Amino acid sequence: MYMYVDGCTIFEICxxxxxxxxxxxxxxxxxxxxxxxxxxxxxxxxxxxxxxxQYGNFRRTIPNIKIDGMDIAQFTMPNC
Known part of the structure; x- marks a missing residue:
């Protein structure tokens, strides 16, 4: 048997x-x-x-998400 999951979202607010x-x-x-x-x-x-x-480089404090030691592709939308 094969199963397919279309998508999943994990989020947090920091x-x-x-x-x-x-x-x-x-x-x-x-x-x-x-x-x-x-x-x-x-x-x-x-x-x-x-x-x-609205100031500084917020990205420095957020580490990359990894799975099996590999980084997940990352997109940043600063100052929305």
């Missing part, structure tokens, strides 16, 4: 002094997928960062 916990959430989802004989397609996975910060 203030500029907060620490991101998104990697931990992604690890939980990836572990669940593996336990249920599903695989996350890295080519179709994207990380989108939306920021309303």
């Amino acid at each position: 203030d500029r002094k907060g620490i991101s916990g998104i990697q931990e959430s992604f690890d939980i989802a990836a572990r669940w997928a593996g336990q249920n004989d599903m695989k996350i397609n890295l080519e179709n996975s994207k990380e989108i960062i939306i920021s309303f910060v």
Whole structure:
């Protein structure tokens, strides 16, 4: 039997002094997928960062999301 999942979203809201916990959430989802004989397609996975910060470089405090040691593709939308 084969199953197909079209999409999934994991998100968090952080203030500029907060620490991101998104990697931990992604690890939980990836572990669940593996336990249920599903695989996350890295080519179709994207990380989108939306920021309303009006100054400085907010990106330095947000680490890349990884799966199996590989970075997920990243898009940043600063100063929305």
